[in-house]
Amino acid sequence: MSSPNPARARISIIGAGPGGLTCARILQRHGMAVTVYDRDAGPDARDQGGTLDLHADNGQIALREAGLLDQFFELARPEGQEMRRLDLTGAITSHEVPDPDETFKPEIDRGRLRDLLLNSLRPGTVRWGHALDRVDGPAEGPRRLCFADGTTVETDLVIGADGANSRVRPAVSSAVPRYSGVAFLEAWFSDVENRHPGIAGLIGQGGAHAADGERGMFAQRNGGDRIRVYIIQRVPAPWTSASGLAPGDTEGIRALLLERYAHWSPRMRQMITDNDGPYVDRPIFALPVPHAWEHNPTVTLLGDAAHLMPPLGVGANLAMLDANDLALALANAATVDDAIRTYEKTMLPRSIETARALEGAAEHLLAAEAPDHGDDAPRH
Incomplete structure (x- = not known):
């Protein structure tokens, strides 16, 4: 033909x-x-x-x-387009603020x-x-x-x-696709200026990233007064079942995360403890x-x-x-x-x-001094 x-x-x-x-x-x-x-x-x-x-x-x-x-x-x-780099206490270590006419x-x-x-x-x-x-x-x-x-x-x-x-x-x-060894766990926050002002203040109007070399977090402001946080770990897939947890066991997953992020400040751990609804597991493949x-x-x-x-x-x-x-x-x-x-x-x-x-480069998201990774980060 x-x-x-x-x-x-x-x-x-x-x-x-x-x-x-x-x-x-x-x-x-x-x-x-x-x-x-x-x-x-x-x-x-x-x-x-x-x-x-x-x-x-x-x-x-x-x-x-x-x-x-x-x-x-x-x-x-x-x-x-604002981008913040945070340390484990929540202090800003680098800050990119767009010009008013930046497009x-x-x-x-x-x-x-x-x-x-x-x-x-x-x-x-x-x-x-x-x-x-x-x-x-x-x-x-x-x-x-x-x-x-x-x-x-x-x-x-x-x-x-x-x-x-x-x-x-x-x-x-x-x-x-092959599993990268890195997984995101997505958490949602709604009506953030009223219900989650501490997290809203941490994130600003764009995105914020923090990591310690083994684990990290990336948060992004969404429209409609919402924020999504991606908890980033180097784990097997599926890591919840490998840890003896069911995917919908929100309290069990939260308890395990709090152990893994115990050395992060309470200010940063808000993004683990205060989310609205269940976590969503998003392993990274390429x-x-x-x-x-x-x-x-x-x-x-x-x-x-x-x-x-x-x-x-x-x-x-x-x-x-x-x-x-x-x-x-x-x-x-x-x-x-x-x-x-x-x-x-x-x-x-x-x-x-x-x-x-x-x-x-998924490993970069865990590095204590990670390169700029943009804010198209976690995607479905």
Whole structure:
């Protein structure tokens, strides 16, 4: 089968995260038809996670091409670029405060970014409740999407934007994510100015990080007067069961954490004792480095599906830049095959270079003198 012209191709994106939705938006702006399939039952099926910063040299490039940059700035929090480094007493040891007009990497809650992208798409673009099981069909196409409910869809191009545990990735690569040895435990705090003023004062308007060489904490201010704290440890996965605890045993987990952080000040241990609701375990995985694959004329990947890395401020930004590059390649190529070649010629070297720079860097979050890691930190 000869590769179709992208304008006449059936284009399917798997995953309605920032990368998948950005790709769909830019394709539609160029008059191209696209369908996004997502496993969630609907846009409000689950919490979208914390805040992230979109950089002027990648994420914002994609939003500009999507025609959404001005709307992004209306929703973003430039004050969220503040970054604090704390010692174990809670004293500030370094402090980055953005200028009033600084727009290089303003913060936005993941949920608000997703809503911005979703609302920009034509009605019916996203098909909810479609959990992909596998991609079938010959490499030259057409491909068949096989969903968990037994339904199938025929398509000319499959774009895997379905994250760390991608079901599209096996169509082009046998690589699987590996556990880094470092895990985050997420804790939530709501109505912080009234209910958690001590924590609000520690964190400021952006993010704050502290570590002692073996364990750490990263906290980030979210919109809606909320804060998320990520308790960072070098532990086996799953560490709760290895410690004899059930994942939902909030009091048991808290008691163990208080033992491990006993030498941290009570001011810092508020972030262990005062959270609203249960903890959420988020072990950190990454794909092998380098990760690449043989060219396939009907399947490609973007974002974490292509280059899952430690959460050090690049994930969403790279996913959106991938989406931008792929959509523009499709808009300007004679065939889908040509577009994939053009896209991967840029994306793969870029992602490999970044992944090499960040390989093993989850350990930096535990270092007493850690490098700046941005504030895209813990992601779902």
